[in-house]
Amino acid sequence: MTTPYSQVPGIRVLLGSAIALALTGCASHLRPPAPLENRTPSSSAARPAEPERLPPGHENAGKPGYYTVKPGDTLIRIGLETGQNWRDLSRWNQLENADRIEVGQVLRVVSPSQDPTQAASRPVVTPRIEPKPIAPPPPAPAAGATAASGAASAASAPAATPAPPPPPAPPAPAPQGRDGDDDVNWMWPAQGSxxxxxxxxxxxxxxxxxxxxxxxxxxxxxxxxxxxxxxxxxxxxxxxxxxxxxxxxxxxxxxxxxxxxxxxxxxxxxxxxxxxxxxxxxxxxxxxxxxxxxxxxxxxxxx
Missing domain, CATH: 2.70.70.10 (Glucose Permease (Domain IIA))
Known part of the structure; x- marks a missing residue:
């Protein structure tokens, strides 16, 4: 008696697999296409770029009386280069830590009272001049006035103003260095050659x-x-x-x-x-x- 192929165990498994593959293929042809993804930029990419940080005091760069910090500078060196006390520099620039200055930072290196930019912008005050009334001229002498009255008038006229005395001689100059530095009396700081x-x-x-x-x-x-x-x-x-x-x-x-x-x-x-x-x-x-x-x-x- 001949056994049908469907009854053979191995053949049954193969037929089931073939049918499953055929159905899967048909389903793949009938599946709708995947929807397009709406990819929007991430929040970090959409965030605008932060503005470049400018060093403190940058608005004063190039002005008289200001100094731009260079690599290797310290407040002591800047004081030596500008002829100032480093403590004054720290105070004029309101530095919380004198050891923390950055390249490109612009520092005030003259006293605020000597700032040439402030002096240039200071308004010029013109003194007020109060008007004074003009005295009327003296009356003319009456006709027939005697020579004596004329002489008395001449005697009462003010005398000529004497010439002012010559200005006093200037004081002797203070001792100076050979390069003409006022008020400084120099000496050598050491005896060697x-x-x-x-x-x-x-x-x-x-x-x-x-x-x-x-x-x-x-x-x-x-x-x-x-x-x-x-x-x-x-x-x-x-x-x-x-x-x-x-x-x-x-x-x-x-x-x-x-x-x-x-x-x-x-x-x-x-x-x-x-x-x-x-x-x-x-x-x-x-x-x-x-x-x-x-x-x-x-x-x-x-x-």
């Missing part, structure tokens, strides 16, 4: 030789505006401000004998010579006028 001369671009002062521990003197009367080792390349440094224009710097000391804000006198011992942050014992001495280095040998008296 010069071993490195001033060069406008390479060496901003002179180097004076000596032995470790030799005295370093204040070159003129003034006030200490910095005493420390926070300025790279200068070692133990003292900066003295002598007036609104001039300051001096004394670098590479072994020991500092004065403190900030201390008043010093010409010839006062302020440090001991050393070799801090340099290759030999010496005093590096600078004179700066409005922050610009000048040749000390043209300011100090001749030896």
């Amino acid at each position: 010069i071993v490195s001369s001033f060069e406008d671009t390479r060496n901003k002062g002179v180097a004076i030789a000596g032995k470790e521990g030799d005295p370093v003197y204040a070159a003129a009367d003034g006030r200490v505006v910095y005493a420390g080792s926070g300025l790279r390349g200068y070692g133990n440094l003292i900066i003295i401000k002598h007036n609104d224009t001039l300051l001096t710097a004394y670098a590479h000391n072994k020991t500092l004998l004065v403190r900030e804000d201390q008043v010093v006198r010409r010839g006062q011992k302020i440090a001991e010579m050393g070799s801090s942050d340099t290759d030999r014992v010496k005093l590096h001495f600078e004179v700066r006028r409005k922050g610009k280095p000048v040749d000390p040998t043209k300011v100090l008296p001749s030896r």
Whole structure:
């Protein structure tokens, strides 16, 4: 007796699989296409770009009396470059932390009372002139007046105003340096010989030789505006401000004998010579006028 194919176990499984595949294929032809996705930009991509952050004080860049911070600057270095006390710079710019300034930041480097931009915008006040009444002329003399009355009138006329005395002679000028710096009486800060001369671009002062521990003197009367080792390349440094224009710097000391804000006198011992942050014992001495280095040998008296 012949068994139908449908009754054979293996054939039954194969037939079932074939039928299932055929139905799946038909269903795939009848399935509607998938809907298009409406892909909108994400919220982060749609957010407008934030404006570029500008450094503090950028609106004053390029104005007289302002300084733009460069890479490597510190407030002490800016004070030396502009001839100002770094503490004044911190106060004028309302800095919460004097050690935190950023490249591109614009700092005020003149006192607000000396700001040239404010002086230019200050209105000019014209003094008010009160009008005064004009006195009427005296009456003409009556006809037939005697010669005596004429003589009396001449006698009563005011005398001629004497010439003013010559102006007093100007006072003798105060002692000055050889470069004409008013009110500053200079002296050499150390006794040794010069071993490195001033060069406008390479060496901003002179180097004076000596032995470790030799005295370093204040070159003129003034006030200490910095005493420390926070300025790279200068070692133990003292900066003295002598007036609104001039300051001096004394670098590479072994020991500092004065403190900030201390008043010093010409010839006062302020440090001991050393070799801090340099290759030999010496005093590096600078004179700066409005922050610009000048040749000390043209300011100090001749030896």
